[in-house]
Amino acid sequence: MHPNSAFRPQQDDLAALLVREIGFAAIFAGTPDGPRVAHAPVILSEDAKTLQFHLARGNGLTKHLAGAAALAVVQGPDAYVSANWYADQTHAVPTWNYVAVEMEGVPRQLDDAGLVAQLDALAALHEARAGENPPWTRGKMDPVYFSKLTGAILGFEMPITAWRPTIKLSQNKDAGERARVADGIERTGHGALAHLMRGLGGAREDA
Template sequence: MHPDPAFRWPKSGNDHNDADERAALEALIAQIGFGMIFATTPDGPRVAHVPVFSTGDGALQFHLSRGNALTKSLPGMTALCVINGPDAYISPDWYGLDDQVPTWNYLALELDGPVREMEREGLVAFMDDLAEHNEAKLAPKTPWHRDKMDVGKFNKMVDSIVGFEMEIMAWRPTVKFSQNKPAVARDNAADALDAIGRRAVAHMMREFSPK
């Protein structure tokens, strides 16, 4: 499973540039909002599944419970975050081409960098940002805010977690949506995915077609 090396991120205008790609990656983080943090501990490699929030200026924030195996090891360490987008199995029959093999189409983003522990004030601000961002997706629902909670109970829950911020030193997107197939073959496969309810991948196959 290797993406087409000729792939370029979808363009917002006539010319591709790094700002387009960075904006698309930021949008991916904002839309999915959940990732996996990988790091090595004295007891071996570990992974944590966490909600994530991009600050928009090159940092990724997340939190772990105090009892998580990674919590004590992460400060000062370089960690890896993986954010997975939509994925789906692709049957070779869908292309309408001879001599094809089954494959899997997917979108994923890897981020890595050093991690620092956040002060309590920063952790609370991050939690507010995370809730505000995700509550906004539920409109017209009235947004939840921590003002609805008992202050003592909220503080107790904050004390049970640790906030972290990763300085993103590398952005590594992998985009594999049959870009190496003819347009008609891609459309055939996308139509087949639509028919079985895998609409996100079908959309991506059309969106990420070679320009």
């Protein structure tokens, strides 16, 4: 989390929206073998209080995760910001704009039914986003093969005890400087971040 409060989202539901839209997280925890990280698709509950994900049984984090303090990090677009883009370069340095949402909690392992429900929900969500009609469902699979695959993964649910979002989009600059930075970021091929800056950059006109 960035220490500057200007980079906290002003909209109460923005962090949850970003988690749902991005849908993929890095899961961090300490283990007896040292710190480990896993990468997984995630589902945020409707009330934004729990995060679900699944990992391969062979992942170095999996066997240590249930009951351990963990951190899930969802990262959005990011890009370098050149100080050349500012009108006032006398008090400017290069920096980096980015979007990141940290969620802290203690995961618990799901039972087999919970894992299957999670997989069904993930498929339904992303098949709809992909515009598949009819969508893929596990009903198209050989049940024995499906069971073999699910036996190789474990599902988890993490009640979220703390949210730490950082939406760093030059909110500490005035509107003119933010517009110049957004233009520069777009020129470097980071259109998604430029779009976020223009839509969510925040009104810090006195900065």
